[in-house]
Amino acid sequence: MMQHFATINDKPVTGGASFAVLNPATGGEAGRAPNMGAAELDAAVAAARAAFPDWSSRADEALQAACAAVTAKIEEHAEELARVVTLEQGKPLNGLGSRWEIGGAVAWAGYTTGLSLPVKLLQDNEQGRVELHRRPLGVVGSITPWNFPVMIAIWHIMPALRTGNTVVIKPSPHTPLSTLRLVEIINEVLPPGVVNVVTGDDRAFNIGAAMSAHPDIQKIVFTGSCATGQKIMQSAAPTMKRLTLEMGGNDAGIVLPDVDPQGIAERLFWGAFINNGQTCAAMKRLYVHESVHDAVCEALVAFARNIQVGDGMDENTVLGPIQNRMQFDKVSALAADAKRRGKVLLGGEPGEGLFFPPTIIAGLRNGDPLVDEEQFGPALPVISYGNVEDAIAMANDSSNGLGGSVWCSDIDAARRLAGRLQCGSVWINKHGAIQPNAPFGGIKASGLGVEFAEEGLQEYTDIQVVFA
Ligand code: NAD
Numbered sequence: 131m132m133q134h135f136a137t138i139n140d141k142p143v144t145g146g147a148s149f150a151v152l153n154p155a156t157g158g159e160a161g162r163a164p165n166m167g168a169a170e171l172d173a174a175v176a177a178a179r180a181a182f183p184d185w186s187s188r189a190d191e192a193l194q195a196a197c198a199a200v201t202a203k204i205e206e207h208a209e210e211l212a213r214v215v216t217l218e219q220g221k222p223l224n225g226l227g228s229r230w231e232i233g234g235a236v237a238w239a240g241y242t243t244g245l246s247l248p249v250k251l252l253q254d255n256e257q258g259r260v261e262l263h264r265r266p267l268g269v270v271g272s273i274t275p276w277n278f279p280v281m282i283a284i285w286h287i288m289p290a291l292r293t294g295n296t297v298v299i300k301p302s303p304h305t306p307l308s309t310l311r312l313v314e315i316i317n318e319v320l321p322p323g324v325v326n327v328v329t330g331d332d333r334a335f336n337i338g339a340a341m342s343a344h345p346d347i348q349k350i351v352f353t354g355s356c357a358t359g360q361k362i363m364q365s366a367a368p369t370m371k372r373l374t375l376e377m378g379g380n381d382a383g384i385v386l387p388d389v390d391p392q393g394i395a396e397r398l399f400w401g402a403f404i405n406n407g408q409t410c411a412a413m414k415r416l417y418v419h420e421s422v423h424d425a426v427c428e429a430l431v432a433f434a435r436n437i438q439v440g441d442g443m444d445e446n447t448v449l450g451p452i453q454n455r456m457q458f459d460k461v462s463a464l465a466a467d468a469k470r471r472g473k474v475l476l477g478g479e480p481g482e483g484l485f486f487p488p489t490i491i492a493g494l495r496n497g498d499p500l501v502d503e504e505q506f507g508p509a510l511p512v513i514s515y516g517n518v519e520d521a522i523a524m525a526n527d528s529s530n531g532l533g534g535s536v537w538c539s540d541i542d543a544a545r546r547l548a549g550r551l552q553c554g555s556v557w558i559n560k561h562g563a564i565q566p567n568a569p570f571g572g573i574k575a576s577g578l579g580v581e582f583a584e585e586g587l588q589e590y591t592d593i594q595v596v597f598a
Contacts, residue, residue, distance in 0.1 A: 379532025
């Protein structure tokens with residue numbers, strides 16, 4: 131199978147050993163990635179550190195032009211990258227799959243290119259002139275998960291580059307191949323050392339942990355689970371790293387009595403099942419008012435029943451397999467438990483290999499594991515409620531606070547409820563619709579800081595105030 135290279139200082143590196151990356155649809159090898167250790171990580175950090183003085187001192191227009199060139203490169207290789215994502219991640223080429231993911235990466239890269247953080251004049255009078263500058267940090271370490279490997283890599287890399295930082299990125303061992311290729315491609319238009327990539331299987335040596343403690347990395351931007359994010363925060367403390375942590379979610383959707391069940395069914399489905407539920411801000415619990423509960427469930431099941439599940443490489447596939455065995459086992463166990471507690475309306479039984487059909491289970495309540503835990507898979511619990519105050523209390527009864535949604539015909543009433551949900555983003559009559567001009571991040575245990583927009587860009591800088 132194809133051996134992929136890492137790029138350090140614009141040079142291909144294998145690091146000697148390699149590990150297999152599996153295609154979740156077939157169980158076969160999608161390719162092999164370098165299994166790197168401390169020496170390769172140090173080399174990547176040293177390259178990024180050496181590239182920093184020149185890169186960070188470039189004029190803002192030059193940084194912007196370089197970011198535009200990076201965006202164009204990704205667009206040029208969009209189809210190739212989409213195929214690698216499908217091969218290693220499992221999502222379909224079409225629909226909200228890998229072509230959509232790469233399209234999103236291009237859109238985010240382009241939007242971030244156009245952002246800027248001009249000097250802010252705080253005071254200019256006879257007492258003096260006070261200017262607020264945004265200075266780059268140095269080497270940014272990016273650690274990414276396996277659900278949207280290219281899009282999340284771009285969310286991390288582009289704001290770092292745009293603000294004059296250099297990067298060492300480490301993808302998930304489950305999906306390193308698309309990031310290896312992405313970094314190779316963008317190095318065609320960047321100076322050596324500005325973006326480097328390291329990969330490993332997290333067994334003998336945990337690269338992410340070493341990055342979090344590395345003295346020559348100034349910031350970690352991390353997207354992944356809450357447990358790992360907390361470990362990063364701990365190991366980053368001695369070196370006072372800046373942190374952006376985008377962690378897990380257990381987003382609630384609240385359906386009010388005045389909805390049109392047929393009208394919202396398709397959006398409810400995609401709010402929960404996008405990328406097979408393996409999406410941080412997917413709807414993971416659905417609270418439905420008792421007066422419309424049966425009608426909403428019926429409409430949702432009618433839509434979900436016709437979804438074609440299969441190998442993502444098949445152009446007709448709508449949902450692929452679960453990405454890896456550990457996640458498949460977790461979803462299977464949560465669904466099996468929920469079957470004993472509630473009523474299965476659709477699916478519920480694991481399929482062949484890593485395939486798991488869209489599953490909807492009603493009759494559940496807070497305290498049931500499928501409701502309380504982040505399933506990160508295609509199994510949606512439905513909880514009936516009688517009083518909207520109870521629904522809000524149940525939605526907020528979680529250590530997570532990433533996203534939430536309110537489904538309602540009366541938009542003003544929905545807006546009032548939105549303000550009472552404890553989460554970083556609230557959508558009305560949709561779920562999970564993030565966009566590059568709106569800051570995105572979790573509250574409570576779901577994270578620290580935000581990504582996207584000017585507020586996200588600021589997190590790649592320190593403030594320096596100049597008093598004259
Ligand atoms: P994970 O935490 O297991 O792994 C994420 C990354 O961290 C991987 O690259 C992994 O190799 C690395 N890592 C492992 N141990 C580490 C350590 N000790 N120190 C530093 N890095 C380490 O997460 P995952 O299973 O890949 O992703 C699924 C999780 O990601 C879900 O909880 C999901 O909600 C979350 N997620 C959040 C967002 C968001 O924006 N909030 C987006 C996507 C996914």
